[in-house]
Amino acid sequence: MNKRIIMVLVLATAGLLSGCSSDYVMATKDGRMILTSGKPALDKSTGLIRYTDEQGNEKQINGNDISQMLKR
Template identity: 65%
Template structure:
């Protein structure tokens, strides 16, 4: 019974934490719509926008190609 209670608490914690991260949509100047997991970050030194795609891969795109970033 105690194991069941600890599993339930763990699942509740995971559900709570997963609800905190928002997904974003990036629109590029050539018309692509890129769905991201979490908020993309902009590297001011290189001008690259780093994000995690829907497959979980970390990707970088030139910031000049991005027109807007919107939270879903």
């Protein structure tokens, strides 16, 4: 019985934590749609937007190339 309760608590905690991160869609001026995992961040010194794609790879794109950014 205790194992079942612990398993339920672990799954509930994992579900709550995964629900806290917000994903975004970035539209570029050339028509591409970039899906991100988490909120993209602007590096003010370089003008690049740093983001993590859905596969977990960290990438950057020029902020001038982004036309719109929406929270999913």
